[in-house]
Amino acid sequence: MAAVVVEAGSPSQFEELLQKAGNSLLVVHFWAQWAPQCSQMNEVMEELAKDQPQVTFVRLEAEAIPEVSEKYEITSVPTFLFFKNSQKIDRLDGAHAPELTKRVQRHAASASFTSAPESAPKEDITVRLKKLINAAPCMLFMKGSAQEPRCGFSKQIVAILNNRKIQFSTFDILSDEEVRQSLKTFSNWPTYPQLYVNGELIGGLDIVKELEASGELDTTCPKVQSLEERLKSLLNKAPVMLFMKGSKQIAKCGFSRQILEVMNNTGVDFATFDILEDEEVRQGLKTFSNWPTYPQLYVNGELIGGLDIVKELKESGELTSVLQGKQ
Numbered sequence: 001m002a003a004v005v006v007e008a009g010s011p012s013q014f015e016e017l018l019q020k021a022g023n024s025l026l027v028v029h030f031w032a033q034w035a036p037q038c039s040q041m042n043e044v045m046e047e048l049a050k051d052q053p054q055v056t057f058v059r060l061e062a063e064a065i066p067e068v069s070e071k072y073e074i075t076s077v078p079t080f081l082f083f084k085n086s087q088k089i090d091r092l093d094g095a096h097a098p099e100l101t102k103r104v105q106r107h108a109a110s111a112s113f114t115s116a117p118e119s120a121p122k123e124d125i126t127v128r129l130k131k132l133i134n135a136a137p138c139m140l141f142m143k144g145s146a147q148e149p150r151c152g153f154s155k156q157i158v159a160i161l162n163n164r165k166i167q168f169s170t171f172d173i174l175s176d177e178e179v180r181q182s183l184k185t186f187s188n189w190p191t192y193p194q195l196y197v198n199g200e201l202i203g204g205l206d207i208v209k210e211l212e213a214s215g216e217l218d219t220t221c222p223k224v225q226s227l228e229e230r231l232k233s234l235l236n237k238a239p240v241m242l243f244m245k246g247s248k249q250i251a252k253c254g255f256s257r258q259i260l261e262v263m264n265n266t267g268v269d270f271a272t273f274d275i276l277e278d279e280e281v282r283q284g285l286k287t288f289s290n291w292p293t294y295p296q297l298y299v300n301g302e303l304i305g306g307l308d309i310v311k312e313l314k315e316s317g318e319l320t321s322v323l324q325g326k327q
Contacts, residue, residue: 004049005029014028014068017056021083027082031078032061032063041095044276072088078093079091080103082103090170090172094279096279139197140170142171142172146162151192157195164218168222191204195207238270239269239300240271244272244273244294262310268323270323289303291305
């Protein structure tokens with residue numbers, strides 16, 4: 001069956017989709033036609049639907065169905081809600097394709113554990129716990145989500161991690177009783193929240209508070225990269241980097257298609273980054289490089305220019321040398 005994103009046109013249709021999904025993951029995009037970032041995230045959803053056919057993806061126009069938007073406190077678009085068993089388990093605000101992809105993959109994996117047919121062999125709980133613990137470099141098992149903690153201890157630990165700009169993912173132990181009980185025995189730690197770094201238990205709220213007070217938390221947990229650090233890392237990901245709409249395989253605008261044709265004819269290897277998948281990079285790179293349009297070509301981390309510059313270099317016979325870093 002072809003992967004599709006379902007449109008919810010009424011409150012009753014939305015409730016029907018929730019019920020039909022059962023204990024499989026359902027992801028809802030609250031969007032608006034006037035917001036360009038919503039259109040971009042709709043494209044991301046369509047790609048995710050191809051990769052995750054077991055997940056139900058739903059588009060819901062926030063202003064057209066205010067009853068549902070008000071019920072789930074949707075105040076901006078795009079906003080993504082994640083459901084299992086008709087219960088909201090996570091929320092993501094804003095156009096952040098990598099984070100959306102990561103959460104869909106994590107929740108889909110979690111859902112697949114609990115939705116296997118009874119006749120199928122059940123995955124060993126120890127194997128499952130190890131997968132969850134290692135799902136991200138810094139994993140927090142808590143009540144609720146980072147956006148909506150559901151107990152005071154979870155709320156406190158999330159606040160500490162956010163204040164220290166720690167990069168972390170979460171698992172809602174209220175959504176899975178087997179994980180909730182088994183993890184306490186597995187780690188010999190009887191309470192929640194529990195914080196893990198690189199698969200190793202750090203501890204609960206008290207331990208995290210001690211690490212924060214001693215200054216060790218910053219070195220124990222991975223930090224969120226600043227936008228400038230992230231851009232520099234992307235610029236230097238490969239000797240020749242092309243920031244474009246689409247990829248090497250599929251260009252998504254005429255300018256990107258033209259520059260790909262020129263680049264492919266040089267025989268020089270290059271990597272691409274799809275700026276449609278990351279609004280933060282798309283806007284930030286224009287300011288960082290003081291170059292307002294795409295595509296943008298970089299060699300050894302330095303901006304060469306856009307399509308016009310690349311065409312001029314090709315006509316002058318300099319392009320191959322520039323791409324090889326010889327000029």
